[in-house]
Amino acid sequence: MTLFWPVLLIAFASLLAAFVRLPGQWKALWAVFPGAAFAWVVLSWPAVVGEGELMASIAWFEQLGATVDLRLDAYGGLMAGLVTGVGTLIIVYAAGYMEGQPGGSRLISMLLIFMAAMLGIVIADNLVLLFVFWELTSITSYLLVGFNHEKEDARKKALQALLVTGTGGLALLAGMVLLALEAGSWQISEILQRGDLVTASPYLPGIIVLILLGAFTKSAQFPFHFWLPNAMAAPTPVSAFLHSATMVKAGVFILGRFSPIFNGSEWWHGPVVVAGLVTLLVGAILGLFQTDLKKILAYTTLAVLGMLTMLIGFGSDLALKSMLVFLIGHALYKAALFMVAGGIDHGTGTRDVWKLGGLSAVMPFTMVAGALAAFSKAGFPPFLGFIGKEYVYKTGTSLDTLAPIFTGAMLLGNMLIFALALKVGWYPFWSKGKEAMLEGHPHEGGWMMWLPPLVLAVLGLVFGFIPVWTGDTLVLPALSEITGKSMHEHLALWHGITLPLILSLVTFVGGVLFYRAREFFWRKHDRVESSPKVEHAYDRLLVGMVKFAKRQTQAIQGGSLSRYMFIVVGATALLLLWKFVRFDGWPELTWEGRLAPIPVIACIWTMVGAIVAAVAKRRLIALLAMGVVGLGITVLFVNFGAPDLAITQLLVDGLTVVLLLLVIYRLPPIKAEANRWIIRADAALSVFFGMLIAALTLSAMQLHVVERVGETLAQMSYAEAYGRNVVNVILVDFRALDTFGEIIVLAIAAIGVTALLAASKERSSDED
Amino acid sequence: MNMLIAFTVGVLFATGVFCLLRRCLMRLIIGLVLLGQAANLLVFSAGGVKTGVPSLIPEGSMTPPPGAADPLPQALVLTAIVIGFGLTVFAITLIHRARATSGNDDVDAFNETDRL
Numbered sequence: 001m002t003l004f005w006p007v008l009l010i011a012f013a014s015l016l017a018a019f020v021r022l023p024g025q026w027k028a029l030w031a032v033f034p035g036a037a038f039a040w041v042v043l044s045w046p047a048v049v050g051e052g053e054l055m056a057s058i059a060w061f062e063q064l065g066a067t068v069d070l071r072l073d074a075y076g077g078l079m080a081g082l083v084t085g086v087g088t089l090i091i092v093y094a095a096g097y098m099e100g101q102p103g104g105s106r107l108i109s110m111l112l113i114f115m116a117a118m119l120g121i122v123i124a125d126n127l128v129l130l131f132v133f134w135e136l137t138s139i140t141s142y143l144l145v146g147f148n149h150e151k152e153d154a155r156k157k158a159l160q161a162l163l164v165t166g167t168g169g170l171a172l173l174a175g176m177v178l179l180a181l182e183a184g185s186w187q188i189s190e191i192l193q194r195g196d197l198v199t200a201s202p203y204l205p206g207i208i209v210l211i212l213l214g215a216f217t218k219s220a221q222f223p224f225h226f227w228l229p230n231a232m233a234a235p236t237p238v239s240a241f242l243h244s245a246t247m248v249k250a251g252v253f254i255l256g257r258f259s260p261i262f263n264g265s266e267w268w269h270g271p272v273v274v275a276g277l278v279t280l281l282v283g284a285i286l287g288l289f290q291t292d293l294k295k296i297l298a299y300t301t302l303a304v305l306g307m308l309t310m311l312i313g314f315g316s317d318l319a320l321k322s323m324l325v326f327l328i329g330h331a332l333y334k335a336a337l338f339m340v341a342g343g344i345d346h347g348t349g350t351r352d353v354w355k356l357g358g359l360s361a362v363m364p365f366t367m368v369a370g371a372l373a374a375f376s377k378a379g380f381p382p383f384l385g386f387i388g389k390e391y392v393y394k395t396g397t398s399l400d401t402l403a404p405i406f407t408g409a410m411l412l413g414n415m416l417i418f419a420l421a422l423k424v425g426w427y428p429f430w431s432k433g434k435e436a437m438l439e440g441h442p443h444e445g446g447w448m449m450w451l452p453p454l455v456l457a458v459l460g461l462v463f464g465f466i467p468v469w470t471g472d473t474l475v476l477p478a479l480s481e482i483t484g485k486s487m488h489e490h491l492a493l494w495h496g497i498t499l500p501l502i503l504s505l506v507t508f509v510g511g512v513l514f515y516r517a518r519e520f521f522w523r524k525h526d527r528v529e530s531s532p533k534v535e536h537a538y539d540r541l542l543v544g545m546v547k548f549a550k551r552q553t554q555a556i557q558g559g560s561l562s563r564y565m566f567i568v569v570g571a572t573a574l575l576l577l578w579k580f581v582r583f584d585g586w587p588e589l590t591w592e593g594r595l596a597p598i599p600v601i602a603c604i605w606t607m608v609g610a611i612v613a614a615v616a617k618r619r620l621i622a623l624l625a626m627g628v629v630g631l632g633i634t635v636l637f638v639n640f641g642a643p644d645l646a647i648t649q650l651l652v653d654g655l656t657v658v659l660l661l662l663v664i665y666r667l668p669p670i671k672a673e674a675n676r677w678i679i680r681a682d683a684a685l686s687v688f689f690g691m692l693i694a695a696l697t698l699s700a701m702q703l704h705v706v707e708r709v710g711e712t713l714a715q716m717s718y719a720e721a722y723g724r725n726v727v728n729v730i731l732v733d734f735r736a737l738d739t740f741g742e743i744i745v746l747a748i749a750a751i752g753v754t755a756l757l758a759a760s761k762e763r764s765s766d767e768d
Numbered sequence: 769m770n771m772l773i774a775f776t777v778g779v780l781f782a783t784g785v786f787c788l789l790r791r792c793l794m795r796l797i798i799g800l801v802l803l804g805q806a807a808n809l810l811v812f813s814a815g816g817v818k819t820g821v822p823s824l825i826p827e828g829s830m831t832p833p834p835g836a837a838d839p840l841p842q843a844l845v846l847t848a849i850v851i852g853f854g855l856t857v858f859a860i861t862l863i864h865r866a867r868a869t870s871g872n873d874d875v876d877a878f879n880e881t882d883r884l
Contacts, residue, residue, distance in 0.1 A: 032794045200782070416772050563788050569785050593769040593818070606781040613798050615785040626798050633805055636773075641820030642812070642838030645845055651852040656801060659857060663864050668873050670792050682789040690782025693810070697774040700814040708815070710840035714823055714832050717839075724825040726832060730843035742847050749854035754828025761864055 002044075002071040003056035006037035007116050014112035021105050027095035028448055030108050031088045034115055035756040038084035041077060048077050049477045053189070055125065064128070069187055071125035074477030078324070079122040079253055082331045086245045087115045089452035092248040093339050096238035097346060107147060107167060107728065115142035118246050122253060127176040127186050130254075132174065133216075137247050138165045143237040145231045157230040160538070164215050164227045172214020172254075178207045186553065190255070192484075197263040206265040211258060212275075219251025219305050222278040226535040229298040236342030239294060243302050244334040249327065252308045256323065260484045263315045276310025277409055279303070284416035288514065288521040289528040293341040293424050300377070300420045303413055304330045307392065310406075314395060317483050322391035325491065329376060329384040332460040335372035337424050339453035340366055344428055346449060348442045353427065353522065360429040362442045366451035367429040372471070373455035374425020375659025376464070378511060379504060382493055384464040389414055389507070393500035409505055411510070418511025423518060452647045467491040566682070569689055576692045587699035599639045606632030619664050627657040644727050773813045780806030793873040794865045801861055804852035833847045 013033035022029060048054055054072040072080065091108060098104030101763045117140060120133030139162070146158030173473075182201040183191040191198070198204065215221075220228035231243050241249070255272065262268040285304025292297045304326070311323035343366045344359065345351045360367045376383035392414070396407035444450065471491025479487045495501065557564075580586055609628035616622040630653030637646040713734060714726045723729035731739050784806055787799025815838050823832045823839040832839075867873050 090848055109871055141826040185780035414819070531781040541806075559876070561875040561878070562791050565785075565788050569789070589771065591769065591771055592816075595769055595772070599769060600772060603776045605775055610780050610783040610802055613802065614786050614795075615853075619794055622794070622798055626801055629802065631804060632810060636809070640812075641822045642842045643822050645812070645842055645849070648846055648849050654852065656856055660797065661861055663860055664794070667794050668869060670794055673795045682773075683787055686789070689785050690780075692778075693781040693806075694774045694778025697777045697810055697813065700772060700810075701770045701774065703815045704816075708840070710815075710823075710838040713841055714825075714836070715830075715831075718825050718830050724827075726823040726825065726839040727842045727846065730839055731846060735843060738847060741850055745851050746854045749858040752858050756861045756865050760868055 002040075004055060004058075005069075005697040006040050006080075007119050007123070009033055010037055010084075010112055010116040010119065011356065014109050014116060017105055017109040025095055025446070027098070027104055027108055028092045030112065030417055031091035032414055033112070034084050034087040038088050039117065040073075040222055041084055041659070044072065045077060045473075046080075048072055048074055049473075050613070052246045055189075057125075058707050058762070060129075062725070066128040066186065068129055069125035071189055072123050072128075072407060073481050075256065075481040076122040078086070078248070078474060078478045082249075082328070083115060083118045086241065086331060086335050086456070087653075089455060090237050090241040090247060090335070090339075092448050093342070093452040094235075096446050097235065097237050097342055099446070099448075103147070107144075107237065109139055110143050110147075111237065111241060114144065114242060114247070114278060118250070121250050125188050127180050127191075129189060130188065131169070131173050131176060134203070134250065135166070135169050137161060137242075137250060138169055138218075141165065141231070141242055142245055144242060145234040145354070147235050147238065151233075154233040154321055157227075157233045161227045161231045163169055163542075164538070164641065167208055168214045168224065169211045171217075174749065175207050175210025175214060178203050178210065182207065183385050190261055190683055192258075198261050199265060201408045204265060208262055208265065208492045211254070212271055215250070215251035215278025216275055219248050219255075219300055219309065220279070221251070221275040221306065221309055222282050222474060223534045225302050226281060226533065226538065228302055229295055230535075231618070232292075232298050234768040236294065237343065239298070240335045240338030240342065245331045247329070248301065248305060248307075252305060252312065252323075252327070255309065255312045256320070256482050259312055259320070259482055264760060269313050269315060272313030273310050273406075274313075276306045276308070276313055276339075277406070279306030280310060280413045281306070284413045284420070286528065287420050287715045288416060288518075289523050289525045289631060291353045291525050293344065293356075295430070296343060296353075296420050296424055297338055299418050301334060303417055307413060311392070311395060314399065316395070316398075317485070317487065318391070318398060319395045319480070320482055320488075321475065321479050321487070322388065322395045324478055325384070325471075326388035326604065327599050328463070328474065329460060330387040332456045332463070333376040333383075333421075334371055335383060336453035336460070339449070339456075340370040340373065341424060341628075343445050343449045347444050350647065351424065353518075357431040358429070359442060363429070363444045363450075365444060365447075365454060369450055369453040369457045370425035370429060372425075372452065372461055374421040376460035377421035377425070377506060378456065379414065384460045384470070387467055387491060387493060388466055389504060390495065390500045393503045394495075394498075397499050397503075407503070411507060414507045415510035418507055419514035419518070422511070423517045427518070436616065443465070464474070464493065467493045471504070500746075503558070545591075562678075566685065570685055573689045573692055574697065580692070580695065581704050587695055587702050589698075590702075596639070599636060602635035602639065604630045606636070619667070619668060619670055623660055623664060625689050626660075627653060630654075630656075631674070642727075644725070661690060678757060699716040770813075773809070773817060777806055777810050777813070779871065780809065791874050791876050793867060793875065797856070797860055799861060801852075801856055808845045808848050808852070810837070811848065812841050815841055823826065865867075 010033055013030060017030050026499060032467045044054060052073065053135070056068055057069045059067055076534055091111060093109060095104065096106055098107055115546065117133045117136035121137065124130040142158050142162035145161050148154045148157050155257050177469035179191060180186045182198050182203060182563045183194045184197065185191055185194065198207065228243060228248065232239055234243070246604050280303050281308055283299045287296055287299030287303065290299055308327055311319045311326070316763060344356065345364065347363055347366070348356065348359070350356065354661060379386045379389040392410055393407065395622045396410045397403060399406055468490050475491060476487045558725060610630060611623045611627060612625035613622050616625060630649060634646045634649045634653065637643075637649060713730055715725055717729045721729045723733065780802055783800050784803035787795045787802060790796065790799070818835065818837065820837040821833055821835055823836045823842070825832050866878060870876075870878065
């Protein structure tokens with residue numbers, strides 16, 4: 001059961017942070033909660049690695065197969081450690097970042113609820129639960145990207161991120177439902193054990209494609225990549241946390257999670273590798289042209305996500321191992337670099353590379369953090385980034401097919417990532433001659449702004465220094481989990497002079513060249529930005545959807561009451577017809593009972609009155625005909641033993657006619673309708689509907705219910721209620737509550753009438 | 769007799785619906801009233817009609833005479849008539865006001881909320 005409390009604790013902290021407003025820097029105290037969750041992950045690690053997993057479960061909708069199953073294994077645990085560990089630092093950083101600005105508590109509260117959802121994704125062991133957390137991250141991401149909601153741009157981009165990831169989420173849901181049906185279980189750990197059931201299913205391509213859609217939109221794979229750079233409208237702590245270290249990795253995470261099932265299927269490797277490859281190249285190349293520090297980082301995140309996806313697509317043990325090393329390294333240096341970029345923004349007021357330079361003297365701590373993180377990202381030994389890159393090359397060169405092409409793409413991607421790393425972590429601090437361009441006084445932020453990135457950057461260095469420990473403790477247990485085999489090969493910093501090492505050297509040379517040519521690419525920024533993009537297709541799709549909705553609404557709900565009535569009555573008539581044809585059959589056409597002259601005359605009288613009321617051109621005649629109908633029905637009531645009804649009907653009929661007579665002269669004369677075809681269609685529908693109702697009435701009459709409630713009521717009438725008029729007793733005694741309701745309806749109608757009349761009097765007196 | 773009553777209910781429904789499909793306010797009210805009466809007659813006669821003795825308990829007896837009309841539909845219809853009257857009066861007032869405010873008695877002109 002201890003598995004529940006980290007999620008609950010962080011969710012609780014979020015709620016608390018929304019209401020308890022801590023002043024200024026004290027907001028950093030909220031980091032205690034994710035810190036405790038991180039400590040819990042660390043402390044459970046030996047047990048997780050030793051026993052393979054920790055599990056907990058409580059019932060939820062058992063009938064639907066939805067239980068709250070949680071499972072902490074080494075793979076999810078690694079992510080849980082990243083989410084809570086980086087999260088703790090992010091909260092401290094956010095407290096520093098938001099100091100002196102409004103909305104700090106709101107930001108921290110939303111970051112915490114996101115964190116709880118993200119933690120839920122990595123430890124959920126039930127597909128339904130996973131989906132709930134998955135969507136929760138999309139929604140919190142929406143709120144966080146649109147944090148500066150007074151800016152239209154931020155709102156638009158938040159919506160874009162939500163629509164893209166939300167649509168993918170629906171695809172994922174469909175894929176997961178298919179997966180659960182085929183595997184016969186909603187529990188992820190069970191499904192993983194029944195992989196052969198899934199791979200034998202005819203729906204396998206559908207399952208894979210749908211799950212891939214969900215993962216690709218979340219992890220911003222081409223062609224859904226465009227929302228990620230746009231999400232940089234968020235405050236920097238959000239970008240550092242959601243859009244580099246955690247949420248965008250959720251897609252990669254579930255790809256890895258399900259890879260044991262799909263590994264080997266032709267539907268899996270091709271799409272995943274191609275999407276990853278294209279995303280890697282698109283992200284890295286477009287990143288060259290960016291001049292905003294955060295945008296540069298966003299594009300390298302795309303490149304790295306592409307790399308991770310591609311490695312999962314290869315699917316070999318070595319590829320998955322490289323993926324994990326790369327993933328850990330990336331989470332550490334990318335979050336750090338984002339925080340550095342935010343620190344620079346905070347200290348100088350700009351993130352524009354054209355203006356930045358020479359900050360090493362004024363921002364020494366940020367400079368150190370930036371340099372360390374950039375070196376890890378660039379892949380200098382002995383940083384973790386170097387090891388990750390070595391393994392990537394090892395994977396690439398050992399591929400069976402197309403090894404030169406993939407290795408070449410990796411090489412180009414890594415060179416560009418190298419150059420982009422230096423642009424963010426090195427260039428702003430060391431480039432000369434731009435000090436004068438900065439307005440105001442560039443300054444170092446408080447410790448809360450430089451310590452968190454420094455911690456992460458140093459960790460990237462430490463982990464790289466002790467590769468055997470990193471490998472044995474962190475990577476191998478997680479790797480065993482996603483390959484399904486026990487893995488023992490140590491991680492090493494030095495492999496001797498091999499092809500990967502040579503490729504690393506080539507990467508340095510190429511990276512430095514790209515870095516030196518930076519201004520050449522920056523000058524082309526505007527031209528690249530205005531060229532055709534996938535995003536334009538998204539915009540057109542959105543505009544098209546709104547247009548379609550408008551047309552559709554105009555067609556269905558065009559503002560004509562008579563047309564609405566026609567549709568409603570027509571639909572009801574069709575339903576009735578269906579009922580007769582499909583279920584009951586038509587009633588027998590028999591004359592039951594004797595035809596007495598009085599009711600026959602009353603019926604004919606009523607019908608003639610109704611027809612005249614409906615077609616008479618003069619108002620007075622129509623009105624009198626309506627009164628005639630009432631009289632006819634009164635006679636029928638008398639004839640069939642209902643004197644109370646007859647009295648009431650007569651009274652009401654008279655009052656209605658009188659009231660209408662009072663109003664009638666204020667209404668204009670009845671106009672003949674212009675379109676003859678409309679009248680014919682209406683008449684046809686009315687006759688059709690009337691015939692169906694007549695058939696319905698007849699079949700109701702032919703339904704002989706054995707015991708009548710009415711008879712019981714009649715017997716109880718005098719015995720229990722001491723009333724001789726049974727109808728009256730029913731109304732005021734047996735069904736008194738009903739009658740009370742009726743009185744209330746009348747009272748409300750009376751109030752309404754009074755209010756309407758009073759309003760019209762006020763109006764006319766105003767006009768006078 | 770049953771068929772004639774059923775036919776009458778059908779005619780009342782048909783004329784009521786036809787009136788509701790018109791665009792003129794006056795017809796709308798007439799349609800409303802006709803439909804109300806149609807529904808009342810339907811409920812009243814749905815259990816079958818007998819030329820009947822009212823459901824009244826004579827002096828010295830504990831139950832109504834045999835063959836008396838079913839009192840339950842009557843009670844239901846009585847409630848319906850009264851509520852129908854409330855509705856009609858409210859509709860008359862509303863339509864009167866609508867006409868006074870807009871200066872138009874074409875219901876299809878009251879479409880501000882549905883305009884795009």
